[in-house]
Amino acid sequence: MKRLTVEQLLGINKFMVDDEEAHIVLNKEICASCATKPCTFACPACLYTLKENGEVNFDYAGCLECGTCRAVCPKEGAIAWGYPRGGFGVSFRYG
């Protein structure tokens, strides 16, 4: 059986992106005071990235709804986390 890369596996999933309402919202002021920014290496979909100026960039469009970012975030109130509205979000198609 052929082994797939993480990117290939993620590409199999289907996403219904809610363009009107983000289900995860960051408080950028709180994030600016976060020294370690664990979200940038813990998110399995790599949705948290660092800009050149050190600011965290986040895109909820490919979210797997796993909750890892909420679990690893050390700053209370930095992440307003919820599931997408009904009809939106990820559909897992493999495993």
Ligand code: SF4
């Ligand atoms: S871990 Fe939390 S506080 Fe730190 S940058 Fe990420 S979302 Fe912001």
Ligand code: SF4
């Ligand atoms: S819930 Fe999971 S996939 Fe979605 S942004 Fe957080 S860590 Fe990434």
